[in-house]
Amino acid sequence: MDLPDLDSVNTMTTDSLLAWLHHLCFLGMAAALAMQWALLAPSRPGLPLAMLGRTDAWYGGLAGLLLVIGIARVVWGAKGPDFYLASPLFWAKMGLFAAVGAVSVLPTLHYLRWRRQAGKTKGFQPNEPEVAKVRIAIQVQALGWLALPLLAAAMARGLDQ
Numbered sequence: 001m002d003l004p005d006l007d008s009v010n011t012m013t014t015d016s017l018l019a020w021l022h023h024l025c026f027l028g029m030a031a032a033l034a035m036q037w038a039l040l041a042p043s044r045p046g047l048p049l050a051m052l053g054r055t056d057a058w059y060g061g062l063a064g065l066l067l068v069i070g071i072a073r074v075v076w077g078a079k080g081p082d083f084y085l086a087s088p089l090f091w092a093k094m095g096l097f098a099a100v101g102a103v104s105v106l107p108t109l110h111y112l113r114w115r116r117q118a119g120k121t122k123g124f125q126p127n128e129p130e131v132a133k134v135r136i137a138i139q140v141q142a143l144g145w146l147a148l149p150l151l152a153a154a155m156a157r158g159l160d161q
Helices: 006-039 049-076 080-085 088-120 128-156
Strands: none
Touching: 006 049, 006 128, 049 080, 049 088, 088 128
16 A cells, blocks of 8 residues: 655645635634624614624624635645636636625625714614615625535536536
8 A cells, every 4th residue: 555645645634724714714704694684683673783893894804814715725725726727617706706795895884884873873773774785785695605615516526627
């Protein structure tokens, strides 16, 4: 039986660690998005604006970390940059990630404005049409998040080759 060479073992270890971190960030983002959805429920008597802001900050921070780890996977992962950069599914995944990120700006801007207004007006709560608009943006993000793992699984299996 041949033993694997040390470079191969290091590459697989690095690739596995990066994949694990990538998935953890993705799951954390899904949890933060679900939490925002729950915090914006129409049945809530008052929106916890500070908690919405913190949850959104976690979501954005995890998105940045996900991107950095994703770049590391392209550069140092087992499949190498050529695999990713030549894949139309990879670019579709990147485009979808950017689109979800663009949609995520709407809730962030609302949360910031709401918190500023709450600082000026005691007991401030946003009106229902604004909350409904933010909930729609969260739904659109969630749909994008559902498609990302599908693109990733198809790409990992070489379905675009």
